[in-house]
Amino acid sequence: xxxRHVSRCASLLALVVAIATLGAQDITLPAKPDSLKFAVIGDxxxxxxxxxxxxxxxxKARATFPYEFVIMMxxxxxxRETPKDFxxxxxxxxxxxxxxxxxxxxxxxxxxxxxxxxxxxxxxNGEKYYTFKPRDxxxxxxxxxxxxxxxxxxxxxxxxxxxxxxxxxxxxxxPLYSSGGRHGSDLxxxxxxxxxxxxxxxxxxxxxxxxxxxxxxxxxxxxxxVSGGAGKLREGDVRPNSELTAKGFDTGYxxxxxxxxxxxxxxxxxxxxxxxxxxxxxxxxxxxxxxKLAGL
Amino acid sequence: MKQLPVVLxxxxxxxxxxxxxxxxxxxxxxxxxxxxxxxxRVDHYLQLRNKADDGAPPLEKTEDVAQIRQAQLTLxxxxxxxxxxxxxxxxxxxxxxSQFKRLVHLPARETGSKEILKEDNPGAITxxxxxxxxxKEPLATVPPAVLGSLPKLPEKQDLEYRFVGKHLVLLDTxxxxxxxxxxxxxx
Numbered sequence: 001x002x003x004r005h006v007s008r009c010a011s012l013l014a015l016v017v018a019i020a021t022l023g024a025q026d027i028t029l030p031a032k033p034d035s036l037k038f039a040v041i042g043d044x045x046x047x048x049x050x051x052x053x054x055x056x057x058x059x060k061a062r063a064t065f066p067y068e069f070v071i072m073m074x075x076x077x078x079x080r081e082t083p084k085d086f087x088x089x090x091x092x093x094x095x096x097x098x099x100x101x102x103x104x105x106x107x108x109x110x111x112x113x114x115x116x117x118x119x120x121x122x123x124x125n126g127e128k129y130y131t132f133k134p135r136d137x138x139x140x141x142x143x144x145x146x147x148x149x150x151x152x153x154x155x156x157x158x159x160x161x162x163x164x165x166x167x168x169x170x171x172x173x174x175p176l177y178s179s180g181g182r183h184g185s186d187l188x189x190x191x192x193x194x195x196x197x198x199x200x201x202x203x204x205x206x207x208x209x210x211x212x213x214x215x216x217x218x219x220x221x222x223x224x225x226v227s228g229g230a231g232k233l234r235e236g237d238v239r240p241n242s243e244l245t246a247k248g249f250d251t252g253y254x255x256x257x258x259x260x261x262x263x264x265x266x267x268x269x270x271x272x273x274x275x276x277x278x279x280x281x282x283x284x285x286x287x288x289x290x291x292k293l294a295g296l
Numbered sequence: 297m298k299q300l301p302v303v304l305x306x307x308x309x310x311x312x313x314x315x316x317x318x319x320x321x322x323x324x325x326x327x328x329x330x331x332x333x334x335x336x337r338v339d340h341y342l343q344l345r346n347k348a349d350d351g352a353p354p355l356e357k358t359e360d361v362a363q364i365r366q367a368q369l370t371l372x373x374x375x376x377x378x379x380x381x382x383x384x385x386x387x388x389x390x391x392x393x394s395q396f397k398r399l400v401h402l403p404a405r406e407t408g409s410k411e412i413l414k415e416d417n418p419g420a421i422t423x424x425x426x427x428x429x430x431x432k433e434p435l436a437t438v439p440p441a442v443l444g445s446l447p448k449l450p451e452k453q454d455l456e457y458r459f460v461g462k463h464l465v466l467l468d469t470x471x472x473x474x475x476x477x478x479x480x481x482x483x
Binding site for chain 2 (some may be wrong): 079080081082083086110111112113114115118119120121125126145147148149150151174182183184186187189190191192196224
């Protein structure tokens with residue numbers, strides 16, 4: 001009896017260890033000591049078990065890939081936005097990360113009230129669109145794609161122009177390029193933002209809104225990712241045979257992990273089951289290549 | 297008899313002056329006048345809101361969501377009290393509403409506008425002027441082409457245009473209140 005008990009305990013322990021390390025096993029990113037590491041979640045704020053599952057995997061991934069912060073693609077809170085909702089749809093699922101001082105930088109989706117900008121844990125500094133520089137050589141631009149008025153466009157132009165040779169990473173809710181059957185590419189937004197991105201050499205763009213993962217083939221020397229499946233899923237919504245898609249994943253929830261070195265970005269999309277669904281390394285285009293590919 | 301030429305001269309001068317005035321009077325562009333009137337009405341609303349905001353709990357950066365929520369609700373209550381008789385048309389008068397409909401007509405038909413207006417739109421939901429925007433409903437994305445055609449709202453004042461169904465709503469995003477709306481702004 002005691003030996004059977006020990007054996008059962010050992011099996012249970014093995015299972016617990018397996019679950020605990022799930023999510024860490026598949027991560028193939030180099031995780032170099034000096035690189036900038038961050039994560040991406042989009043359309044997360046449902047309060048559903050799926051959101052909690054993704055959040056758990058996100059936390060576990062940090063054991064092998066110690067990212068510093070998380071950028072949010074909008075729809076941070078679906079439905080009501082009472083203090084209870086903030087707790088259930090943000091503070092509780094990401095509590096282990098918040099406790100570990102991982103910062104979250106939010107952008108606004110069409111389900112988000114503008115006053116989320118005052119919520120300190122979203123690090124929006126009281127603004128609907130803002131920029132931050134986590135370290136020298138990298139700058140992020142969080143935009144409000146729900147309301148792209150002239151004031152925001154003027155602000156973006158000014159900020160991009162001032163950002164020099166930094167990696168320039170933009171993130172916002174609505175994708176400029178997407179193979180989504182439900183929404184697809186936002187052409188009007190593209191018409192306004194893309195020329196500015198090209199002019200100032202934006203390197204990478206992250207969006208959500210579509211409830212799946214898509215790595216878009218580089219468009220005019222800019223890398224585009226759609227990552228809107230951290231709390232919502234629209235199964236089978238990536239249009240098959242879309243010419244835009246380099247890789248799509250619409251059969252499960254996911255989050256993304258990113259690692260920036262001087263001239264290369266490593267990426268990995270991880271499912272809520274802890275499986276890698278896409279990964280790779282993308283070289284940063286030089287200014288000359290950008291101009292050539294953008295036709296400038 | 298001597299007075300007649302004087303009277304005639306004064307009369308002729310007046311006629312000349314009035315003729316000159318008629319020529320020199322700036323032409324009034326009715327569209328511009330309507331937009332000016334709209335701006336004045338919006339400014340009046342902002343004055344009222346600023347007054348309502350005076351002494352209210354401030355909306356400031358905090359980790360305490362309850363504090364943000366309380367500040368928003370208090371401001372909303374104060375505005376509602378200050379505009380207790382508010383109704384549709386207070387800002388978008390029939391003439392201004394017609395002007396807005398004309399302005400959005402073409403941009404709303406541009407490629408992409410229809411899709412955006414349809415996809416993110418909360419649809420035919422119930423909402424009221426001077427009441428909180430319905431809590432559970434998404435905020436429709438405004439197509440950039442439509443936004444670019446509308447009169448600019450004062451910057452950094454937390455007023456935005458939004459669509460609810462076919463109606464164009466003027467939303468106070470600070471208080472999350474419906475200020476006014478243009479009924480059936482898009483077809």
